[in-house]
Amino acid sequence: MSVGSFSQIQETDSLPINVDDYVFVKPGDTLVVNLNEFSLLPKHKFNSRDDVRYYLWFRKKVFRAYPYAQLASERLDSLNVRLEKIESKSKRRKYTRLIQKYIEGEFTDQIKKMTTTEGRILIKLIHRQTGKTAFDNIKVLRSGWKAFWYNTTANVFSLSLKTEYHPEIENEDFLIEEVLQRAFQDGKLKPQATKLNFDFTKIMIERKSEINVEEYKLFFAKMRKKGKIRKAKD
Numbered sequence: 001m002s003v004g005s006f007s008q009i010q011e012t013d014s015l016p017i018n019v020d021d022y023v024f025v026k027p028g029d030t031l032v033v034n035l036n037e038f039s040l041l042p043k044h045k046f047n048s049r050d051d052v053r054y055y056l057w058f059r060k061k062v063f064r065a066y067p068y069a070q071l072a073s074e075r076l077d078s079l080n081v082r083l084e085k086i087e088s089k090s091k092r093r094k095y096t097r098l099i100q101k102y103i104e105g106e107f108t109d110q111i112k113k114m115t116t117t118e119g120r121i122l123i124k125l126i127h128r129q130t131g132k133t134a135f136d137n138i139k140v141l142r143s144g145w146k147a148f149w150y151n152t153t154a155n156v157f158s159l160s161l162k163t164e165y166h167p168e169i170e171n172e173d174f175l176i177e178e179v180l181q182r183a184f185q186d187g188k189l190k191p192q193a194t195k196l197n198f199d200f201t202k203i204m205i206e207r208k209s210e211i212n213v214e215e216y217k218l219f220f221a222k223m224r225k226k227g228k229i230r231k232a233k234d
Helices: 002-009 049-083 088-113 118-128 134-141 143-155 173-186 200-207 214-225
Strands: none
Touching: 002 049, 049 088, 049 118, 049 134, 049 173, 088 134, 118 134, 118 173, 134 143, 173 200
């Protein structure tokens, strides 16, 4: 009985048939393996444990603003592709107004809820994603006069729609790009290539991955002095 049972469950020993996923190399052959392109970012360099907390605070701001800049880029790209196929100037204006209302309805309520820091990051990221400042993008959808008033309104909140994105020279822009690249690599944000011309790998080497959050320490110090925020317990 035991021998019979064993013979019934015993598997047939055989060689695998599918070998298409393997590469065969003969002596003297040159092997070339194509790998997906990826980059390895060096570890952060913080001066203190406290600096890490400021960095994580800033990262949350970037995570909040990025999806809106990404969406704005996608909408404007779609608009430009569509406009190229419309020959009539009147139809182009009509379609532009429709997209303008759609974008405003999609963004206005959410942007109103943003903090000043998030709004500033968003303005910079729009330049990163579209290759144009927020001011210039508004000029496409509206007249230059209305873009001027939009910019004036933003200035009330210490923001300028003409703000550009320069991670090679601006510390905050470097931090934004550093956060984005790590988030892309870790799969936390959907990658979208910049339309600006800069080499972040080169910038990282020059900066030696040093994270400078001093400006945010000053910002929090002023806010605490005004009593607008409560100092977190260690």
